[in-house]
Amino acid sequence: MTTLTDINELANNLLVERLTINDLELQYQAFIDANPQLVALTDQITEHKVQKEEIQQKLLTTMQEADLRSWKTEKCTISRAKRQTASINPAYRVSIEKKLKAGEIIDGWELSSTEYISLRFPKKQ
Numbered sequence: 001m002t003t004l005t006d007i008n009e010l011a012n013n014l015l016v017e018r019l020t021i022n023d024l025e026l027q028y029q030a031f032i033d034a035n036p037q038l039v040a041l042t043d044q045i046t047e048h049k050v051q052k053e054e055i056q057q058k059l060l061t062t063m064q065e066a067d068l069r070s071w072k073t074e075k076c077t078i079s080r081a082k083r084q085t086a087s088i089n090p091a092y093r094v095s096i097e098k099k100l101k102a103g104e105i106i107d108g109w110e111l112s113s114t115e116y117i118s119l120r121f122p123k124k125q
Contacts, residue, residue, distance in 0.1 A: 063117075
């Protein structure tokens with residue numbers, strides 16, 4: 001049973017966490033203001049991550065169109081890889097939950113495939 005003390009304690013804990021987060025955010029902002037190079041580096045990292053994702057997607061598309069499974073360069077081997085995951089079809093969710101609670105075996109799962117680029121680098125000797 002929940003008591004007023006429990007609720008007050010949770011409310012106080014929430015307030016402490018919010019104040020702590022606020023204080024940490026102020027400290028973080030002060031650090032950023034004192035170190036403008038950090039902002040520039042963060043922006044560069046973000047920009048290069050976006051470029052990497054775009055190039056990686058273009059490479060995957062190009063390899064798919066050329067029906068290439070892998071490509072070897074002096075620096076690495078690039079392969080198309082596939083990851084498959086099972087997920088429940090949302091249209092069946094409620095009925096599946098009811099059947100699962102009743103202990104029945106369920107159909108209605110979907111298999112999703114995601115193709116991605118895998119890089120393998122040669123071992124240094």
